[in-house]
Amino acid sequence: MxxxxxxxxxxxxxxAELAGTSASAVSAVLNGSWKKRRISIALxxxxxxxxxxQGYAVNMQASLLRRxxxxxxxxxxxxxxxxxxxxxxxxxxxxxxxxxxxPIITCTRRDPELEIEAARAMLSYQVEWLVATxxxxxxxxxxxxxxxxxxxLNLDLPxxxxxxxxxxxxxxARELTRRILIKSKHEHGAAQPLLFIGGRASxxxxxxxxxxxxxxxxxxxxxxxxxxxxxxxxAPEKAEGSLAALATSEGHLxxxxxxxxxxxxxxxxxxxxxxxxxxxxxxxIGCFDWDPFADLLGDKIEMVRQDVQGMLTEIFTIIDxxxxxxxxxxxxxxxxxxxxxxxxx
Amino acid sequence: MxxxxxxxxxxxxxxAELAGTSASAVSAVLNGSWKKRRISIALxxxxxxxxxxQGYAVNMQASLLRRxxxxxxxxxxxxxxxxxxxxxxxxxxxxxxxxxxxPIITCTRRDPELEIEAARAMLSYQVEWLVATxxxxxxxxxxxxxxxxxxxLNLDLPxxxxxxxxxxxxxxARELTRRILIKSKHEHGAAQPLLFIGGRASxxxxxxxxxxxxxxxxxxxxxxxxxxxxxxxxAPEKAEGSLAALATSEGHLxxxxxxxxxxxxxxxxxxxxxxxxxxxxxxxIGCFDWDPFADLLGDKIEMVRQDVQGMLTEIFTIIDxxxxxxxxxxxxxxxxxxxxxxxxx
DNA sequence: TTGAAAGCGCTAACAG
DNA sequence: CTGTTAGCGCTTTCAA
Numbered sequence: 001m002x003x004x005x006x007x008x009x010x011x012x013x014x015x016a017e018l019a020g021t022s023a024s025a026v027s028a029v030l031n032g033s034w035k036k037r038r039i040s041i042a043l044x045x046x047x048x049x050x051x052x053x054q055g056y057a058v059n060m061q062a063s064l065l066r067r068x069x070x071x072x073x074x075x076x077x078x079x080x081x082x083x084x085x086x087x088x089x090x091x092x093x094x095x096x097x098x099x100x101x102x103p104i105i106t107c108t109r110r111d112p113e114l115e116i117e118a119a120r121a122m123l124s125y126q127v128e129w130l131v132a133t134x135x136x137x138x139x140x141x142x143x144x145x146x147x148x149x150x151x152x153l154n155l156d157l158p159x160x161x162x163x164x165x166x167x168x169x170x171x172x173a174r175e176l177t178r179r180i181l182i183k184s185k186h187e188h189g190a191a192q193p194l195l196f197i198g199g200r201a202s203x204x205x206x207x208x209x210x211x212x213x214x215x216x217x218x219x220x221x222x223x224x225x226x227x228x229x230x231x232x233x234x235a236p237e238k239a240e241g242s243l244a245a246l247a248t249s250e251g252h253l254x255x256x257x258x259x260x261x262x263x264x265x266x267x268x269x270x271x272x273x274x275x276x277x278x279x280x281x282x283x284x285i286g287c288f289d290w291d292p293f294a295d296l297l298g299d300k301i302e303m304v305r306q307d308v309q310g311m312l313t314e315i316f317t318i319i320d321x322x323x324x325x326x327x328x329x330x331x332x333x334x335x336x337x338x339x340x341x342x343x344x345x
Numbered sequence: 346m347x348x349x350x351x352x353x354x355x356x357x358x359x360x361a362e363l364a365g366t367s368a369s370a371v372s373a374v375l376n377g378s379w380k381k382r383r384i385s386i387a388l389x390x391x392x393x394x395x396x397x398x399q400g401y402a403v404n405m406q407a408s409l410l411r412r413x414x415x416x417x418x419x420x421x422x423x424x425x426x427x428x429x430x431x432x433x434x435x436x437x438x439x440x441x442x443x444x445x446x447x448p449i450i451t452c453t454r455r456d457p458e459l460e461i462e463a464a465r466a467m468l469s470y471q472v473e474w475l476v477a478t479x480x481x482x483x484x485x486x487x488x489x490x491x492x493x494x495x496x497x498l499n500l501d502l503p504x505x506x507x508x509x510x511x512x513x514x515x516x517x518a519r520e521l522t523r524r525i526l527i528k529s530k531h532e533h534g535a536a537q538p539l540l541f542i543g544g545r546a547s548x549x550x551x552x553x554x555x556x557x558x559x560x561x562x563x564x565x566x567x568x569x570x571x572x573x574x575x576x577x578x579x580a581p582e583k584a585e586g587s588l589a590a591l592a593t594s595e596g597h598l599x600x601x602x603x604x605x606x607x608x609x610x611x612x613x614x615x616x617x618x619x620x621x622x623x624x625x626x627x628x629x630i631g632c633f634d635w636d637p638f639a640d641l642l643g644d645k646i647e648m649v650r651q652d653v654q655g656m657l658t659e660i661f662t663i664i665d666x667x668x669x670x671x672x673x674x675x676x677x678x679x680x681x682x683x684x685x686x687x688x689x690x
Numbered sequence: 691t692t693g694a695a696a697g698c699g700c701t702a703a704c705a706g
Numbered sequence: 707c708t709g710t711t712a713g714c715g716c717t718t719t720c721a722a
Contacts, residue, residue, distance in 0.1 A: 009493060011715060022693045027717060038691055055492035060469040061415070062715035065406040065698050080431035090425045093452050102466065104449050107438050121447065124405040147400035148354060236637075262638075269641045292581075293607075293638030296614045356699060367709045372701060382702095383707055407699030410714045693722080698715105705710080 010054045018050050019043070026051075030058065064126060073101045073319070074122035075131040075155075076141075078110045082262050083291050087308045088133060088155070095316050101128075110234075112136045116144075123148045129319055131155050138162070151324060153315055158204055158328050165314045167306045168330040169205045173212025173288060174219075175335065176304050177258055180286040181220060183302075184256050187284065193222050194284075195246075195257040198239050198264025201231035206260060209288055213258050228254060236267030243271045253277060256284035262291040269297065290336070304333045355399045363395050364388070371396075375403065409471060418446045418664070419467035420476040420500075421486075423455045427607050428636050432653045433478060433500070440661050446473075455579075457481045461489075468493045474664055476500050483507070496669060498660055503549055503673050510659045512651045513675040514550045518557025518633060519564075520680065521649050522603055525631040526565060528647075529601050532629065538567050539629075540591075540602040543584050543609025546576040551605060554633055558603050573599060581612030588616045598622060601629035607636040614642065635681070649678045 012026040019026065021043060028034040029047040064070050073096050077085050089105055096103040104125065106118040115132075119141045122130055129151040132141045138159030145152035146161070158164035177194065185191040196213050199206030210229060217224045230242040239259070247253055259265045265287050272278050282300055290305035310331045357371040364371065366388060373379040374392040409415050418441050422430050434450055441448040449470065451463040460477075464486045467475055474496040477486045483504030490497035491506070503509035522539065530536040541558050544551035555574060562569045575587040584604070592598055604610045610632045617623050627645055635650035655676045 009715095013715080023715085024693060024695095024717075025691095027715095028692095031717080033717085040691065043691085055489065057465055057468045057493060059410070059471065059715055061406045061409040061471055062698090063717075065404070065410055065700090066715080066717045067698085070406075080425060080435045081428065083426065086425035086431060090452055090454070094454075103451075106448075107435055109435070109439075120402055123402040126404065126406055144400060148402065266637050266641075269638070273641060291638055292611045293614070293636055293642065296611075296618060296642060297638065354699095358699080368699090369701075369710080370708065372699095373708095376701080378702085385707065388708085404699050407714090408701075410716085411699080411701045412714085691722105694720090696717105696719090698717090700714090702713100703711090706708080 009059070010056045011059070015047065015050055015054065015056060018054070019047050021047070030056075031063075070126040070128055071101050072125055072127045073103055073129045073131070074119075074125070074127035075103065075105045075133060076108050076115060076118050076122070076135065077105060078108060078134045080107055082289070084262070084289055084306055084308070085133070088312070091308055091312045092131070092315075095312055099316070099320070108135075110134075110136065116140060119144055123150060129153065131315060132159070132162075133157075135159070138164075151319070151322075153318060155311060155315060156205070160326060163318050163323075163325050164328045165311045166205065166328065166330055167311070168332045169208035169288075170212040170215070171330075172304050172306075172333040173209035173258070174216045175212075176286045176288060176302065177213045177216030178219065179302055179335075180256050180258065180284050181216060181222065183284050183300075188255060191220055191222050192255050193217060193225055193228065194286075195254040196229045196231070196260070197242060197257055197268060198234065198260030199231045200233060201229075206231050209258075209260060225254075231260070234261060234263050236263060236270065239264040239267030240271040243268065244275070247275065247277060254283070255281070257286070259285060259287045260289075262287060262289045262294055265289075265291070265294055265301075269294075288333075295336075303336065305336055306333045307331050354404070355401045356404070360392065360395055360399065360401060363399070364392050366392070375401075376408075415471040415473055416446050417470060417472045418448055418474045418476070419464075419470070419472035420448065420450045420478060421453050421460060421463050421467070421480065422450060423453060423479045425452055427634070429607070429634055429651055429653070430478070433657070436653055436657045437476070437660075440657055444661070444665070453480075455479075455481065461485060464489055468495060474498065476660060477504070477507075478502075480504070483509070496664070496667075498663060500656060500660060501550070505671060508663055508668075508670050509673045510656045511550065511673065511675055512656070513677045514553035514633075515557040515560070516675075517649050517651075517678040518554035518603070519561045520557075521631045521633060521647065522558045522561030523564065524647055524680075525601050525603065525629050526561060526567065528629050528645075533600060536565055536567050537600050538562060538570055538573065539631075540599040541574045541576070541605070542587060542602055542613060543579065543605030544576045545578060546574075551576050554603075554605060570599075576605070579606060579608050581608060581615065584609040584612030585616040588613065588622075589620070592620065592622060599628070600626070602631070604630060604632045605634075607632060607634045607639055610634075610636070610639055610646075614639075633678075640681075648681065650681055651678045652676050 012023045015026045016023045026047050028037045029044045075092055093103045108114040108118050130145050131153045132138050133155040134157045138154045139161045142152045142161035152162040154162055154164040158166050181191040214224055232238045232242045259268050285301045287303045290303045314329050357368045360371045361368045371392050373382045374389045420437055438448045453459040453463050475490050476498045477483050478500040479502050483499045484506045487497045487506035497507040499507055499509040503511050526536040559569055577583045577587045604613050630646045632648045635648045659674050
C-alpha cells in the first residue's frame with residue numbers, strides 16, 4: 001500500500017495556470033455551470049482541451065465537501081449468490097446512474113453487525129438515500145438515517161419507519177401453492193398436503209408465505225400438517241438437514257413441497273439426489289424465487305419470479321418524488337408459464 | 346430528491362461545544378489518533394459518549410480531502426448474473442474490509458463506454474487501487490490509472506499494463522476436455538470429437554480455452570472439426586442460435602460439447618430441452634465455470650470451478666505489497682470430483 | 691466576460 | 707494534556 005505520491009494529482013489550479021486563467025473559470029467550465037457565467041466559448045474549449053490532455057478527473061471529495069448534495073445513493077444487500085439479489089443490484093445501479101446518481105453497494109452477508117456498520121459508513125459518505133435490502137433490522141437503519149436527515153427505504157423485507165417495497169408474499173405463495181396442489185391432484189387423484197421448507201419463521205416474508213401456503217390448502221379443504229412446516233434457515237445445508245431429519249423420523253416424505261428460496265432449493269435438490277429418496281416418484285416442487293438452471297431441472301418444478309423491475313421502479317418513484325411515508329407496497333411476483341415441460345435427461 | 350436540510354448534520358464543532366473542548370480533540374479521539382496525543386481518558390470517554398448520543402458519523406468527504414490516502418478501493422465487474430462474478434465481488438468486499446479498505450464496485454454490463462466512465466468516476470472518488478474485472482479494454486483503464494498515479498490490477502481477463510490475475514484457461518480447458526473425451530470413449534467405444542461453444546474468440550480466455558480444447562484432442566489423436574468451434578458470444582441466446590443453426594445445416598450434432606461459461610450453458614440446456622435433439626442419447630457436457638444447479642442437472646455435466654479465493658488472494662498480495670509489475674499470474678481452476686452421479690429425475 | 695476570496699468539515703503540526 | 711491554526715480542492719458569491 002506504499003503507493004507514494006509519484007504523480008501529484010492535477011488540480012483545477014494546475015489547469016488554470018496552463019490555460020492562463022483562474023481556478024473558478026476552470027471549475028465553471030468543467031462542471032457545466034459556465035453557460036450561466038457567460039464564459040467565452042474560446043476559453044471553455046481551451047480549458048476542456050487542456051483538461052483532456054492532462055487526463056484530469058475532479059476530486060469528488062473536494063467537490064462534494066463544498067456542494068450541499070452528494071448525488072450518492074447507497075444500498076445494502078445480503079448476498080450476491082443468487083439471481084434475485086444479483087438482478088436487484090444490477091437494476092439498481094442502472095436506474096441510479098440513469099438519474100445521475102452514483103450508487104454504492106455493500107454486501108452484508110446477513111450479518112446484523114455488518115449491516116449497521118455498513119449503514120454508518122454510507123452515511124459518512126454522505127449518501128442522500130439508503131436502500132436497505134433484506135435487512136435483519138431495517139428500523140435500526142431507518143433510525144440512523146432519520147438522525148442524519150437522510151432518506152431511507154426498505155426493499156424485500158419491510159420495516160416500520162420507512163417506505164417498504166416487498167413482494168406480495170402472501171398472494172404469491174397462495175397462488176404457487178394452489179398450482180402445486182392442482183398438479184398433485186392430477187398426479188395422485190386427490191391433492192396431497194405439501195411440505196413447506198426454507199427461510200426463517202421470524203422474518204416477515206417467510207411468515208407471510210406460510211400464511212399463503214396455509215390459505216391455499218384451506219381453499220381446497222386440505223389439512224396442513226404442522227410438523228411439515230420447516231422454516232429452519234436460508235442456507236442450503238439447513239434445508240438438507242431438515243429433510244434428512246424428517247426422513248429419519250417419519251420414514252417417508254410428502255409427495256410435494258413448497259421451497260422458500262432458490263438457496264434452499266439448492267439444498268433440497270442436493271439432498272434428493274444424494275439420499276435416493278423419491279427415486280420411484282419425484283416430488284412436485286414449487287419454489288418462491290427463480291433461477292434459470294433450476295428452471296431446467298425438470299417439469300416438476302414450478303417457480304415464481306419476484307418482480308425486480310417493478311420493485312425498483314417503485315423505489316425510484318419514491319426517490320424521485322422525495323416522498324417519505326411508512327407505507328408497505330406489495331409488488332405481485334410473476335408466474336412464468338414456461339414452454340412445454342420436456343424432461344432434459 | 347427534495348430532501349431539504351431539515352437536520353443540519355452534526356460536526357466535530359458541535360461535539361466540541363457539547364463536550365466543552367476543541368474540535369481537534371474531538372477529531373483525535375474519534376479517529377483513534379488520541380493515544381499519541383495523550384488525551385485524558387476522561388475526555389476521550391466523554392467525547393465518545395456524546396458522539397454516540399448524537400449519532401455522529403464523520404464526514405468522509407472532509408476527512409478524505411484532508412488526508413492523503415483515501416483507503417478506498419474500486420472494482421469494476423461485468424455482470425452480477427452468475428456465481429463466478431457474484432463470488433468475486435463478495436470475496437473482494439470481504440477481503441477489502443478486512444484490510445480497512447472501503448470497497449466500491451460498479452457493474453459495467455460488458456459496455457466498453459461504461460467501463461471507461463466508471464473508471465473515471467472511481468478515480469474521481471480517489472480510489473487507491475482499481476481492479477478491472479473482465480474488462481474489454483483493460484489497458485485503457487490502466488493508462489488512466491497510471492496518469493492518476495493510482496495502482497491498477499486486471500482480474501479474469503489479462504492486460505499488458507498492470508499485473509493480471511486470471512484462471513489457467515489453457516490448462517483447465519485441456520483437462521476438462523480430456524475428462525469429457527474419456528467419458529466419450531467409455532460411452533461410444535472410441536472418443537468422439539467435441540463441439541466447442543460460447544464466448545468470444547477475440548477474448549484471451551476463450552482463445553486459450555480453445556487452444557486447450559485442441560490440445561486435449563490432439564493428445565489422444567482425435568481430429569477437431571473446425572466448424573464445430575462456435576465462439577459466438579456469451580449470452581444464452583447466442584449459444585441457442587448457434588446450436589439451432591448447426592442442427593439445421595448438419596442435421597445431427599456432436600455427441601459431446603465443451604461449454605465456455607454457465608451463461609452459455611443456460612442457452613445450451615434450454616435449446617436441448619426445447620429442440621428435442623439428443624432425446625435418445627443426451628450429450629456429454631463439460632462447462633468451464635460452475636453453478637450449483639447446473640451441477641444437479643444430471644451426471645453428464647462436468648464442471649470446472651474457477652478459484653475465486655485463490656485469485657483474490659493473489660490480488661491482495663499485490664495490493665498489500667504495493668508491488669507493480671506487468672506479470673500474468675495464472676491460477677489453476679478446481680475440478681470438483683463430486684458425489685456419485687445419481688439422476689434426479 | 692472574468693477573478694478573488696471565503697469556506698465546506700476535517701486533520702495534524704505546532705504552540706502552549 | 708489541550709487548543710489554535712493552516713490548509714486539502716472545489717464551488718460560489720461578489721466585485722471588477
